[in-house]
């Protein structure tokens with residue numbers, strides 16, 4: 001082995017967490033089949049996902065005899081805030097939860113430090129650009145429940161602002177929303193392993209010998225949707241129940257907001273403008289959530305992001321909103337509009353007409369209604385954005401109600417991913 005190279009021999013940043021995140025203060029090395037908890041209680045079955053601060057695993061809880069999701073947070077970040085946020089949203093049996101349910105929390109020590117572990121119900125995240133065999137059809141009901149999840153956290157004075165997950169490269173993202181899949185809970189470990197087949201793993205070979213910090217291999221995410229299609233296909237025929245995930249960056253409005261971590265192309269104008277002018281502490285609150293929720297709804301509806309180019313994002317915001325805010329005029333004077341096209345209402349109407357066609361081709365229910373909804377949400381002035389509770393009364397959601405999500409098959413799947 002060559003000694004002039006210090007690092008990993010293999011890497012695949014598109015499919016795994018960054019290997020270098022396994023370091024002192026970083027991620028917890030995990031092996032399939034290992035048991036966590038004291039006394040050992042949760043047996044790791046497979047990987048469900050990873051984020052900037054954690055890895056998330058499907059595990060079997062020997063005590064309650066059910067499968068659960070374990071979010072194992074890097075040692076230097078504390079998830080105490082996230083677990084106390086989630087505690088606020090624990091529901092009784094009679095209520096429909098809209099926030100992922102926290103079942104337990106404990107600490108686990110690894111060579112990299114002490115990690116918070118959040119035990120949660122497993123959900124099927126809406127993976128916009130993933131390679132699952134399963135893709136839900138994004139109906140008005142899915143979107144209504146997505147807005148209802150945000151309305152719920154807002155009603156408790158909390159802002160989320162991390163609804164769009166970005167993994168490593170800014171090209172791969174998924175919404176921080178998922179569907180409850182209680183069908184996963186009773187599955188036996190052997191059944192799961194039989195149906196998912198041999199786990200795909202990548203050996204972690206490092207040129208140094210600091211081996212204890214790293215797992216001996218990285219696992220590829222399990223295809224939970226594909227697993228359910230093969231083991232419990234009837235799940236696509238029942239009413240769905242959406243959850244909002246990842247309250248790690250959420251805060252109680254009125255307290256000091258954490259720095260917004262939403263990437264600029266999904267960020268609200270007030271945050272994006274600040275960030276592009278080197279003000280990373282631009283304040284954000286629930287009104288900023290409404291903008292990001294619109295970006296998320298757009299992505300759910302047509303599997304693409306409304307704004308793609310970071311360096312043009314402010315211009316595109318002005319084009320879609322048809323105006324130039326007074327506070328941005330100085331910025332615009334220094335960097336003139338591309339091709340000299342000045343934003344205005346007629347130009348904005350034209351862009352949204354094109355958007356309506358795109359929604360139509362993507363099979364969106366009531367494309368014109370969705371355009372009107374998004375235009376209400378995407379206001380450059382945060383004060384003009386409706387609240388999430390007001391959005392639930394938007395004509396786009398007419399005829400849908402919290403108590404009546406059932407009746408017709410609400411999910412469908414496509415396999416040509």
Ligand SMILES: Nc1ncnc2c1ncn2[C@@H]1O[C@H](COP(=O)(O)OP(=O)(O)OP(=O)(O)O)[C@@H](O)[C@H]1O
Nearest residue numbers: 048049050051052053054056069121122123125246
């Ligand atoms: N309860 C769960 N069931 C199934 N999958 C989950 C669950 N919670 C999280 N995941 C998956 O794990 C991924 C990472 O989780 P999460 O976003 O909470 O981590 P994070 O480290 O806080 O990430 P970031 O802050 O980068 O968004 C999610 O995008 C999702 O795909």
